[in-house]
Amino acid sequence: MTLYFPNAARSYDQAHSRVRFLGHDGMFEVRFYVLAEVLAGERSTRTLSEGDYLAFFDALRSRILDAAQRAYKTSPNKSITLEQRHFA
Numbered sequence: 844m845t846l847y848f849p850n851a852a853r854s855y856d857q858a859h860s861r862v863r864f865l866g867h868d869g870m871f872e873v874r875f876y877v878l879a880e881v882l883a884g885e886r887s888t889r890t891l892s893e894g895d896y897l898a899f900f901d902a903l904r905s906r907i908l909d910a911a912q913r914a915y916k917t918s919p920n921k922s923i924t925l926e927q928r929h930f931a
Contacts, residue, residue: 848865
């Protein structure tokens with residue numbers, strides 16, 4: 844099956860400093876997480892808010908979904924955390 848992203852929803856997980864979004868492989872749901880430090884880039888994470896992280900995610904959505912596709916193809920798990928190395 845092919846991984847796809849039918850729902851544009853995403854949410855910020857403050858406890859783990861990451862943004863969560865979902866993908867689907869056929870009938871299977873795949874949870875993806877992007878670390879806040881990846882989204883912040885060179886910005887200081889001390890001053891950023893939930894809204895900032897979600898806006899960064901939205902601005903980088905196509906790159907994030909491409910990285911998610913590659914990560915899932917390499918290691919098809921039910922849960923994948925995207926780190927800086929996934930964007931190199």
